[in-house]
Amino acid sequence: MGAIEIAITVVAVLIVVSVAIAAFVRKKQGKGGCSGCGECPHAAKCQSCKASGKYKK
Amino acid sequence: MKKFALAGNPNSGKTTLFNSLTGSTAHVGNWPGVTVDKREGVYKKLSEPIAIVDLPGIYSLSPYTPEEVISRNYILDEKPDCVINIVDATNLERNLYLTTQLMEIDVPVIIALNMIDEVEKAGDKIDAAKLESNIGLPVVKISALKNKGIEELMRRAFECSSKPRKGETVLEGGSLTHLIGDCKIALEGAGVDNALFHAIKLAEMDELEVKAHPQAAKTVEEFKKTFKDETFGSDFEAIVADSRYKYISKNYSSALTRNKKSAREKLTRSDKADKVLTHKIWGIPIFLVILFAVFHLTFSENFLYLGAALPEGWVSGEGTAFEGVFGDGGINSIGVILFNLLDLATSSISSAIGDAMAAGGVAEWATGLVVDGMFGGLFAVLSFLPQILLLFLFFSILEDSGYMARVAFILDRIFRRFGLSGRAFMPMIMGFGCSVPAMVNTRTLADENERVATIRVIPFFSCGAKLPILTAIAGGVVQITGLGNADLITYGMYVLGIATAICAVLIMRSTTMRGEVPPFIMELPAYRMPQLKSLTMLLWDKLKHFVKKAFTIILASTIVIWFVSHFSFNWKFLTDAEMNESILAGIGMLVRPLFTPVGFGSQLNDWGWVFVVAAVTGLIAKENVIATFGTLAACITAGFTADEALEGIDSVAEMIAATGIGVPALIAFIAFNMLTIPCFAAVATAKAEMPDKKRFNNTLIFWIIVSYLVASMIYLIGEWWWTSFIWAAFWAAAITLIVLNYRGKIDFKAIRSKITVKRRA
Structure with a gap:
């Protein structure tokens, strides 16, 4: 496997891993801190939203 | 801050x-x-x-x-x-x-x-x-x-x-002044903030205030017994509202000088437009015609139906780099032209990258990963961006002009019969953009059952992410079979979504989700010229959102799909021609018998698992369906023919040819993807917006059953026309049971409890 092949593989793995980590972190913490936004699909589910107590159904 | x-x-x-x-x-x-x-x-x-x-x-x-x-x-x-x-x-x-x-x-x-x-x-x-x-x-x-x-x-x-302000009221000197004053003193004594506001609300017997201050509420009750207004009796809320309006009329309206002539003209112009657009009979056909015009402008490959009138090859530009971009027989609509141009650009980029990598001596698998795995799926989705933006632009123009509010008004008459108010139409219309804000918007519906029913049918209003599925499959059908116009198929699928939503609501509201339909009162906004700035902002927002999604979740998904479709269970690397032995193919083949009744299961040839895999990846994000096609079609066709990247409609056309799938199954495939469980974000929103977990779980089951039922009906009737009699009998039986239940002839609850008792025994 040459240098280009290794680089391509590393980039592909990095893309997949970073997207997965970003999605996990976003779900856990809310988008940049919770502002009680009703349009957030994680409303009342993510940790910062629960902590803030801003979101009321 | x-x-x-x-x-x-x-x-x-x-x-x-x-x-x-x-x-x-x-x-x-x-x-x-x-x-x-x-x-x-x-x-x-x-x-x-x-x-x-x-x-x-x-x-x-x-x-x-x-x-x-x-x-x-x-x-x-x-x-x-x-x-x-x-x-x-x-x-x-x-x-x-x-x-x-x-x-x-x-x-x-x-x-x-x-x-x-x-x-x-x-x-x-x-x-x-x-x-x-x-x-x-x-x-x-x-x-x-x-x-x-x-x-x-x-x-x-x-x-x-920077200047603190104390509350003041316009009710001074009215018949309730003393009562309000007494309540205010009592609340101030209890250390309540904004005592004046709370005191007035208490006098109105506001339910939140009565709950919060029961002692003070008793004072109001006592006062009520001794008080009677000539017009409003002891309805204190009406007295307060009347006092406010009288004060406004007396003190504030003097600041307004009306040009009587212009006010009359404006009213007449608006009335004239509404006389046509909200007409009792013509209102709905006009809406359907406008909707069709929007789809025709976005998806038609025979714009204005001029194909037959044009000399052969007049618009196709044979032999040039832009062959077929502006038309092939007929003139393409603006949406198709923009799609073709972007498709041309992305195909050229893919080919250039593939050629450069081959010339640089890069291994074949690495070239495949970049060209098919990364760009194949990504470009397959991105090429639909112009049509998505154009459709949003037309919907925004209709919304900003005030026409959509009229549509809610004219549909109220129909919706009411199905157990929904016209207000429910607004979140449904938002569903054409994205199900997430649409589901949140249902909070304006007062009746809980109406709200749950609306949330359940919102995904049936095909969102922007489902548009590539509709366009690509419809385009593929036209390309392979030469049947009809792609815009008619797309329009038909949108109408199918609306019709399914109405039928589903009708069934829900007459069985498990019964409830009062609240009266629909909505202020019709004035007709306004849509503003370029707000339209541009909206399109820019959609563009950013789409591109961001394409370069994150869709790109990651296509890479994963490429990997699992190029490795076998014993981690042996597979060439494009050997993909049927891959992990993905194994899983697809295992699950695909489940999809046989809907037309894209075991009846297809060895490559048929691709449809099943595409439908499943669509659960992450609906764009993934076409991204999966893009990735896999490029590999499959490369396994058959030469190594070339395919995007959008071409990739679907190749898949159709490779799998031997028929038109009924393709239409069933669109219907299944359109009606089944929506993307992760919409599911999470539905979960947050549902009153309880049980109803959310039922919602998931509802989406699976409806999509399966409608898709299998389309497939079976399309493939064997005589099954329409069986379906007619099925629906007749179902409707009879619903009507009997509605009229109280059958009590499903009693039957269910009897069954439960028997089971326990």
């Missing part, structure tokens, strides 16, 4: 002002009730940054709707430094009703007279100085849409915020 709250009547322009102040791109629309929850942003043009909170539109501070509760609680509990009361200057009297309530709270209030440009255009005049001295609150004329007067508004709001 100081906090300013934007409060005002629905459709008074709060969100437009919010976007203008904060640079946000929150959804705005020319209909009441776009905003159902508060949202925050920052204004940075003063000496210090100011947090701006956009509150939902409200007519009063009484807790009749969830929006009124949200706005009231925010102002009372969060105590903003200033409330900017947005007043629609074209409807001064009604808007000032809320102002008379806001001024009773101990918070600085400033009035923003919005849409002043429309008032002036109509030849009317508002004396802001006179209004300011009459009300006793600062008044600033603005036009949020045209960005006029906004800096002055913020400067004066900033000045106001």
